[in-house]
Structure formats: C-alpha cells, structure tokens
Amino acid sequence: MLSRIAESLFWIGRYVERADDTARILDVHTQRLVEDPWIDEQRACANLLALMGAPCEPAEADTERVLATLAFDRTSPSSITGALSAARENARGAREVLSAEIWESLNVTHNALPQQRTMARRYGPHSLFRFVRERSAMVFGLADATMSRDESWLFLILGRSLERVDMTSRMLSTRVLAGDAAPSWTLVLRSTGAYEPYLRTYRGAVNSSRAAEFLLLDRLFPRSVFAALEQAEGCLAELERANVREGHRIGVAGEAHRIVGRARTMLEFMQTDEILAGLPTRLDELQRTCSAASEAVTNRFFTEQAPQIWVPEGAV
Amino acid sequence: MADLFDGYSLGQQWDEMFSAPGQPRSPYTGLFSSLQPMSGEELAARADVLSQTYRDAGVTFAHAGEEQPFPLDIVPRVIGHEEWAVIERGVAQRVRALEAFLADVYGAGEVFADRVVPRSVVTTSAHFHRAAHGLVPPNGVRVHVSGIDLVRDEAGDFRVLEDNLRSPSGVSYVITNRAAMSSVLPELFGDHRVQPVAEYPGRLLAALKASAPTGVVDPTVVLLTPGVYNSAYFEHALLARQMGVELVEGRDLVCSGGQVSMRTTDGQQRVDVIYRRIDDEFLDPVHFRSDSVIGCAGVVNAARAGRVTIANAVGNGVADDKLLYTWVPDLIRYHLGEEPILKNADTYRLDEPDTVEWVLASLDQLVLKPVDGSGGKGIVIGPRADQRTLEELAVKVRASPRDWIAQKPIGLSTSPTLINGRIAPRHVDLRPFAVNDGTDVWVLPGGLTRVALPEGELVVNSSQGGGSKDTWVISPPRPSLEPVPEHDVTRIEFTTADLPAEPPAQDPGPPNDNALAQSQQQQQAGPLQGPAASRRVAGGRGSSQC
Known part of the structure; x- marks a missing residue:
C-alpha cells in the first residue's frame, strides 16, 4: 500500500x-x-x-x-x-x-x-x-x-497499540510520581477501564502493587502495557514477514520491532518485584520506547522524499 | 386544498416538468402524482434528512478554500427514454468526432490541410501542447472521460454549451445523489424504472485498463489527485474507492528510467495507467510548469516511451477550447461524415472585423465568454450586465477578440426546485458523462443536472453557488419476450418432476462420505463440550476459595 x-x-x-x-x-x-x-x-x-x-x-x-x-x-x-x-x-x-x-x-x-x-x-x-x-x-x-486484515488494518492497530502503551504508562505515572496529590489506585484503574476486570481477577480490595502489576503486566486485559506491546509486536512481525522470508535470519527485521520486542521482554522476564521497585524509571523508559518505536516505524515505512523541484536548463 | 405546486409560475423558458400550469409532461406524470399530495413541510423535512446524510458522509465541494456540503435538491429531474436516446447518440457522436480531431491535431494535421479548421486556432490555444505531438496512446483513446454540457432551449431542444475533455468533474455527485435519494424518498422510485448509475466506476476502470500499455497483462491503475485541498477531492476519493485503485498524490509517484512507480510500504511498485485529475500545466515539471510540486517529473516522457498511459491524454484542452467549439459541427461532418445530432448554441466567432463591430454594438444582447475560462468565470451576460461592466468588456474584447466568443442568450429550461419550503422554478443544465474504452463510447444514463439556486440565475456552476438534482432516465418498457428464459430457469430448479426417480446407482459416494463426516463431527463435538464446561465451573470454584 x-x-x-x-x-x-x-x-x-x-x-x-x-x-x-x-x-x-x-x-x-x-x-x-x-x-x-x-x-x-x-x-x-x-x-x-x-x-x-x-x-x-x-x-x-x-x-x-x-x-x-x-x-x-x-x-x-x-x-x-x-x-x-x-x-x-x-x-x-x-x-x-x-x-x-x-x-x-x-x-x-x-x-x-x-x-x-x-x-x-x-x-x-x-x-x-x-x-x-x-x-x-x-x-x-x-x-x-x-x-480486511491486510496492511491497512495492521498499521491502524499498530498506531493504536503504541499510543495505548504510552497512555497507560502515563496513567500509571500519575499515581507513581505525584506523591500525596496522586489519585488513588481505584481511580487509576477506573480511568483505564480496568477497575472491574481487576476486581474480578484479584477478588479483593485494591492494593497498590497488584494494581500496578495488573496495568503493567496482565496478559489478558487489552489496555495493559504488556498486552498493548504484544499487539504492537504482532503487527510489526506481520508487516515485516516479507523480509523474514527473504532470508533475514538473525534477530528481527526492523528497528521498530526490536525496540518494541525489547520492551516487551523486559516486562515479561523481569521479576515483578524488581519492576515495581524501579517503577518510575521503567515508566519513563516505556514512554521513551514508544516515541523511539514510532520514529522507527516512520523511518522504515513512511519515509518520503520532499517533492522534487525541477529546474529547467538555463533557469539558474 | 393548498398543493405543493400552487403558485408555480411558468415563464418564457421551457419547463422540464409542466407543459402548461398543472399539466405535467409525460415522463413526469408519476413523479407529479407522488409529490402533489405531500405538504411543503413534509418535503422540507425530508430535504433536511437529505442534507444531513450529505454532511455526515462528507459529500463536499471545496469552494473558495472552504469545504461545503454540496446542495442536492429533493425534486429529481426526469428524462424520458426517447429524449435520452437522442442525447446518448449525440454525445457519443461528438466524443468520436473530437477523438478523431485530437488524433489528427497531434498527428498528421489533415484537418488543417483540408482547410476545415485554421491551423492558427489550434496553435494559439493555451492548451495546445507540443509535448503531446506524436504521442499515440496505446488503444488510440485520448478522451477516456468526457462531460458534454447541454442546455435545453425555449423550443425544448437540447443544445451543446461546451465540451469538457480534460478532467470533467461531477460524476461522483451523480452516484451519491442517487444513493441519497433512494434512501430518503424510496417510494418515488417504486413507480419508476430508473436506469441505474452505479456501474460508472466499473465502466471507467474497464476503460482505463483497456488503455494500458501493450503487453501489460494486469495493469495497475492509479488516480492522481492534486490533494485534499482540491475542490473535487471528494470525487477523486470516491472514484478511487469504488474502482478499488490507489489514490495517489504527485509525491507518491516516482519516475526513473522511463518507468513510473509509486512508493509503497513494500518499496516501489510499477504503475501502468494514471487517471490524472491534475491539469496539464501541473502534470510534469519537466515539460510544463517547472514550479509544480503536485505532478510527477518525467511522466510525459514515460508516456511517450509507451510505458505508462495518461488518461485523459495531455493536450486535450485544444479540443474543448471555446473557440474550437464553434467548429465542432464541421468536425463531425468532416471526420464522421454525419450530421450533428445535437446542435451548438448560436455562437459567433470574433474573427472578422465586421463581426467584432457588430458584437461590440450589441454587447447588451449577447453573452460573452472568455475562450479559456471554465467554471463560469468571466462570463458576461449582456442583458443583465450594468453599463460599467459592458464598457470594461468592450475594451477587453477590442484588445483581443481571439479571447472571446459571443452567444445569443439561451433561456435555460427551468425545473421545479424546493426553495424555502415551496416549489419554485429554477434554471438547470445537464452534463452527461461519456466513457470511451476504445471500442465503444458509453454514456452514463442521466448525468449531472446542475441547478442555479438564486432566483433567475443562469450560471449553474457549482463553484458559483449551484446545487444539483438527481437525474432519472426512465427505462424503455422491456420487449415482451423478456420473461421466458428466466421463467424456464426457475422452473427447472424447483420442479421435482424433472429429477430422476432414483439417483444413479454408480455414484453413491459423495452423499455417504458427507453424512459420515457430519456424524463424526457431531461425535467429536459432544465429548469436547463436557470437559470444557466442567473446567469453567472448577475454575470458578477455585478462585472463590482463594
């Protein structure tokens, strides 16, 4: 396209x-x-x-x-x-x-x-x-x-997923960074639409580390950072499938895929306690991941030269 | 009882609907009897719904930089099938003649040698492009799409007002008008057999594909638009979507080594046919305006090399020049050996000093049109102009008579139009669209009826505050033998009498296999459902214990 x-x-x-x-x-x-x-x-x-x-x-x-x-x-x-x-x-x-x-x-x-x-x-x-x-x-x-689930769909969903990673991590930051003026975890959960799924999952009162864990790491809730990253990664993998077929055997084909994949694995394989302990840094990283990924997507797929200006002979 | 058409005044002009007060013409009888019982309020309410659907769908026309909904009048215009047959033949004839003329102008030039048209008329035209000389399109078609503007004079005859052979716009409104009308006033359609217009994008795509460079099996067609700020952008998007082709801007195209490609997420992809909606001057900075950034550098050379087809062809403007218009009847006789089916409006060329003097003396009774103008710009209607305009005009005409033609004013026909909750007469014209695929010129049944909404206004162009009407061409009654074959088909399908009493013995396989597979599926599905359901129950219990 x-x-x-x-x-x-x-x-x-x-x-x-x-x-x-x-x-x-x-x-x-x-x-x-x-x-x-x-x-x-x-x-x-x-x-x-x-x-x-x-x-x-x-x-x-x-x-x-x-x-x-x-x-x-x-x-x-x-x-x-x-x-x-x-x-x-x-x-x-x-x-x-x-x-x-x-x-x-x-x-x-x-x-x-x-x-x-x-x-x-x-x-x-x-x-x-x-x-x-x-x-x-x-x-x-x-x-x-x-x-149709073709490229147009993949780009739409890729954009949505990256934005979602960014926004959910920002919402988490409101709570983590703001100290005593911070909204309660209940409110943070509610603003992402995660309050009811959270209650059903944990069957109980809202607890700060669990709420952070849910918004960051839950595999099943679609607005969690992890789920959104995974979706973005899936879109990128699908978009770059052609490159993989053409014999690209080491690592992933695109820079954006690498950036998103690294963020996703960090969340997936780091211990939960470790992530929560350094939460402000992690969230900051995530937000930077998003802009880096967005930039990489732009460079990979959308680069477009400036319109050519034609100078006729003798016009200079 | 107050009826919708009370106070509808008939003037000197031909009225599309009425031959006398309260006497509808025959194509309109059905429409008249459906509309008459409606109250003005009801019709106005429907008209509101109609304009809301247009706002929602973003059916717009950019006027003076502002995106505006394109006004659609709720009363359709109806054309009987005999009348339409004349238009259809006349338009196709004109297109064929102009096609032959263009081939001659950019080829041998016999029409000049035979003194039918002076060579100077062509060479002085701003739209004559030497760059197109000798460029022969693959299937010989230069006018893939054309719009021939017609008006109906006082006697009820259609006359040609101008030809548009470059990139006539408006066909998208024909398609959307029909869709909107049939959703808002479905009952009107019930009593009529209106010829459909939805096949236009398919016809256009077929014609574009047919014009692809020789040897290309599955040509890639693109629609080249100047961009979202163009006044007809809505149309470009609609046509691209309905044809299923890419809508490209100049910056999406790249031309190297005589091949045009588009930049895609998979790298560059070859383009075979460009249906361009950009003017010649902006199409290719190599040959035309070098400051154009909406075109694609090198595309004309690629076309000359036979690697890409540009539709409509470069340089067509020379044949829809308003001065050349005066020669079109001669061209039809010269190239086709036929008499013109549709007449021109009475037009005077300002090529003789006597004519110029006569025109200057009677400016107040004539319509003067600039030869290069389009969209109703610069037209002076003598009987309605004030003294100052006429004086300024006289100066301009005297300075360069080549730039003007003079016409006797035509009292454009009127059609009933909903204005402020009442039906009132307003002037209309008609632009039928023709698609030439190289073997046949197909005319879209109906075309765009434009209506001048201000009272008495004669310029109907949409860039001058005009609206449009859905245009119905009534189908001729079908020949009587029509139902027989269809009827036969259904009878065979639904009659058991034709079936053999027993299935052939040697072929018992498929039904049995099928039955076996089905029963297997049912067996597999049964046990599967059990565990899944119990697992869910167990899971629920488990978590509640936590």
Whole structure:
C-alpha cells in the first residue's frame, strides 16, 4: 500500500486512541476534584498537565486550564478536540482505503465537536468525555467489523497499540510520581477501564502493587502495557514477514520491532518485584520506547522524499 | 386544498416538468402524482434528512478554500427514454468526432490541410501542447472521460454549451445523489424504472485498463489527485474507492528510467495507467510548469516511451477550447461524415472585423465568454450586465477578440426546485458523462443536472453557488419476450418432476462420505463440550476459595 496512506492509518489509530484515553483520564480527574474533599486542586492539575506533556506554572494550574489544554485546544493534537480533528484530517486523505463507514463515523464526530463543546461548557464536561469514548469505540468497532486484515488494518492497530502503551504508562505515572496529590489506585484503574476486570481477577480490595502489576503486566486485559506491546509486536512481525522470508535470519527485521520486542521482554522476564521497585524509571523508559518505536516505524515505512523541484536548463 | 405546486409560475423558458400550469409532461406524470399530495413541510423535512446524510458522509465541494456540503435538491429531474436516446447518440457522436480531431491535431494535421479548421486556432490555444505531438496512446483513446454540457432551449431542444475533455468533474455527485435519494424518498422510485448509475466506476476502470500499455497483462491503475485541498477531492476519493485503485498524490509517484512507480510500504511498485485529475500545466515539471510540486517529473516522457498511459491524454484542452467549439459541427461532418445530432448554441466567432463591430454594438444582447475560462468565470451576460461592466468588456474584447466568443442568450429550461419550503422554478443544465474504452463510447444514463439556486440565475456552476438534482432516465418498457428464459430457469430448479426417480446407482459416494463426516463431527463435538464446561465451573470454584 502507499506509504502516505499507511502513515495516515497509523496516525488515525494513534489519534483516536489518544482522544479516548485522554477523555478517560480527564473524566476521572474531574470526578475526583468533585468527590475528594481533601484534594489540592492546584497541585493535582499541575501534575496532570506536566504528565501529559503540557507543563505550566503551578500557580496557574486549575481545572479550567486543564480542560482548555487537554480537551478543547483545537490546534494541539494532544487535546481531545485536536486529536479527533487530526484523525479526521488523516482519514480525509485516506478515504479510498478506509471503509466508508469509518470515514463517516470520524466525520460525524468531527462535525459534532462544536456542539459538544458548547454542551460541555454548559452542563459540565462529563457528556463530552462520554461522547468521545463512545465515538472512538465506534471507530475501532467499525474497523474491526469492516476492514480486511491486510496492511491497512495492521498499521491502524499498530498506531493504536503504541499510543495505548504510552497512555497507560502515563496513567500509571500519575499515581507513581505525584506523591500525596496522586489519585488513588481505584481511580487509576477506573480511568483505564480496568477497575472491574481487576476486581474480578484479584477478588479483593485494591492494593497498590497488584494494581500496578495488573496495568503493567496482565496478559489478558487489552489496555495493559504488556498486552498493548504484544499487539504492537504482532503487527510489526506481520508487516515485516516479507523480509523474514527473504532470508533475514538473525534477530528481527526492523528497528521498530526490536525496540518494541525489547520492551516487551523486559516486562515479561523481569521479576515483578524488581519492576515495581524501579517503577518510575521503567515508566519513563516505556514512554521513551514508544516515541523511539514510532520514529522507527516512520523511518522504515513512511519515509518520503520532499517533492522534487525541477529546474529547467538555463533557469539558474 | 393548498398543493405543493400552487403558485408555480411558468415563464418564457421551457419547463422540464409542466407543459402548461398543472399539466405535467409525460415522463413526469408519476413523479407529479407522488409529490402533489405531500405538504411543503413534509418535503422540507425530508430535504433536511437529505442534507444531513450529505454532511455526515462528507459529500463536499471545496469552494473558495472552504469545504461545503454540496446542495442536492429533493425534486429529481426526469428524462424520458426517447429524449435520452437522442442525447446518448449525440454525445457519443461528438466524443468520436473530437477523438478523431485530437488524433489528427497531434498527428498528421489533415484537418488543417483540408482547410476545415485554421491551423492558427489550434496553435494559439493555451492548451495546445507540443509535448503531446506524436504521442499515440496505446488503444488510440485520448478522451477516456468526457462531460458534454447541454442546455435545453425555449423550443425544448437540447443544445451543446461546451465540451469538457480534460478532467470533467461531477460524476461522483451523480452516484451519491442517487444513493441519497433512494434512501430518503424510496417510494418515488417504486413507480419508476430508473436506469441505474452505479456501474460508472466499473465502466471507467474497464476503460482505463483497456488503455494500458501493450503487453501489460494486469495493469495497475492509479488516480492522481492534486490533494485534499482540491475542490473535487471528494470525487477523486470516491472514484478511487469504488474502482478499488490507489489514490495517489504527485509525491507518491516516482519516475526513473522511463518507468513510473509509486512508493509503497513494500518499496516501489510499477504503475501502468494514471487517471490524472491534475491539469496539464501541473502534470510534469519537466515539460510544463517547472514550479509544480503536485505532478510527477518525467511522466510525459514515460508516456511517450509507451510505458505508462495518461488518461485523459495531455493536450486535450485544444479540443474543448471555446473557440474550437464553434467548429465542432464541421468536425463531425468532416471526420464522421454525419450530421450533428445535437446542435451548438448560436455562437459567433470574433474573427472578422465586421463581426467584432457588430458584437461590440450589441454587447447588451449577447453573452460573452472568455475562450479559456471554465467554471463560469468571466462570463458576461449582456442583458443583465450594468453599463460599467459592458464598457470594461468592450475594451477587453477590442484588445483581443481571439479571447472571446459571443452567444445569443439561451433561456435555460427551468425545473421545479424546493426553495424555502415551496416549489419554485429554477434554471438547470445537464452534463452527461461519456466513457470511451476504445471500442465503444458509453454514456452514463442521466448525468449531472446542475441547478442555479438564486432566483433567475443562469450560471449553474457549482463553484458559483449551484446545487444539483438527481437525474432519472426512465427505462424503455422491456420487449415482451423478456420473461421466458428466466421463467424456464426457475422452473427447472424447483420442479421435482424433472429429477430422476432414483439417483444413479454408480455414484453413491459423495452423499455417504458427507453424512459420515457430519456424524463424526457431531461425535467429536459432544465429548469436547463436557470437559470444557466442567473446567469453567472448577475454575470458578477455585478462585472463590482463594
């Protein structure tokens, strides 16, 4: 398939997942501000902003600022609105590959954003978060139901998995790094949608090391870091299968595959205690793994020269 | 009772639906009786649903840099099958003549030697490209896709207003209009046999494949678009998707060693046919504008080397030039030896000083069109222009008469259109699309009806605030022998009388094997279900003990 289209699909996967995860994080964050009487709003907001890569002066941090930056900023692809618009822009350039239903779903989502903003301003942001979660579920659900499992699907899912690794590790970081302004583990679990699966798995009260273990290492829960890495690895292996057939016998065929595989094996074969002891470093590493992997994917599959400029003879 | 068509005024022009107030023409009788009982509110509500489906699906047209939904009017335009047969033959005839003319212009040039068309008309055209001279397409087709703009005059005859042989757009709206209308107003379709339009992408793909370089067994076709900011991007994406071909931009293509390839995740892949929707000037920086970054350098040389086909061919613009238009009837007689089936609009060339003087004196009664303009740009409609526009126009025309043609204004026919909850007459034109696959010119039944939404407006172009209508060509009644073969087939399939009383004795194998396999499967499935179920129960118990 065309490199340009592959790149669009990869980024659609990333942006939609990002919008979804950001909506989940913000939903939990705003609920916490309401429900927790002892919370230090300023610090919690400053922490969240720093973690999502949009740090600001601690004195200026408040919920208003958080929502403006992470939910409503139309220009930044790190905000919900921005990510959904970016996904739709990418889809517009890849319309002949996406199924018509996926395109329509992204387009409808994009068109409804102004109205959702107004509603969120008037009735609180919860409805927006719900809307975003539902729409991203719809996009991936339609992809699941209507896309062939060819390269286009692999790139979409690769993007989604890498973004998911990144976002889940960020959510873990909110808890690990923030000290006493940190959300409880229950909230972290809830924001990843992992609360109920966690309860069913461990049959009991939320315990910090178990919760971290669950979000990081669980093989079966699809939003855990491990599961997402494994999925990304699977996509990469499938994408590079041709190279393997052509006699590539040592190691893996691509740089991205190596990066992702190494992160996955680190989680898989390191002792759980050891991982948990150095959790902040591990999480930081994971986030860097994601950007390195994304870069490697770009270099391997999407590189595209700048348009050629033709200088006729004698024009110089 | 107030009815939908109350107050519908008929003017001097031909009306598509009514021959007299309350008297629908025969193709419209079914539509009229279905629409008449509806109230304006109901129709308006349906129209809202219609425009919502277009917004959701992103059926848009970029106008002045803004992506806008393309307005679709809810009242379809109907063309009877006899009328359509004339259009169909006329359009195909025109395309064949222009095809022959282009082959001559970029080849022997006999048409000039025989003094049918002055050579200067061609050589002074901005769309004549020496780079295309001697470039013979593999199956001889240069006009793979064309759109011939027609209008209906006061007498009800269709006349050709212009030919589009470069990259006519609008066919995607024909396809989406039909899909949207049939989902919003299904009951209207029930009473009519409307000829389908959905086969267009298939026909186009077949024609493109047929034009592939000789010796290519399974040609790779791509659609080259200028990109998402192009006004017709929606159409490019829709056609690429429905043909199942790659939609490429110039930067996706690379040309080396006379071969065009596209950059894919598996490296470079050969391209055989480029259906390009980029203007000649931007197609190849080697031959045309060297500052173009949306084209692909070297593609014209590759076409000349016979390694790739460019569709539509480079240099077609010379045959849809508005000045050349005035010669098309002569070209039909010269190349085909036939009389033109569709007439031109009455047009004057400004090549004689006397004509120029006469035109300048009667500017206020004529329509003046710039020869190189498209999309309704620069047209001056004399009877509606103010004094200043006319004075400015006179200066321009005097300065370079070659750049203008003059036409007698045609009172474009009107068609009932929903405006603010009421039905009102609005001017329409028709652009049928023709696909030439080298053996046959196929005309898409219907084509795009564009409607000028402002009252009295005559320019229907979508870049000038026009909308569109679904265009129905009614199928002729089938010949009466039609049901016999079909009926026979079903009778054989469902009648036990034709079966042999007993199965042939020597072939008992397959049914028995099959039955055996089935029973084995059932046996295997039985025991498997047991343990799996009990394991689940055990697992549940185990964890609750923890």
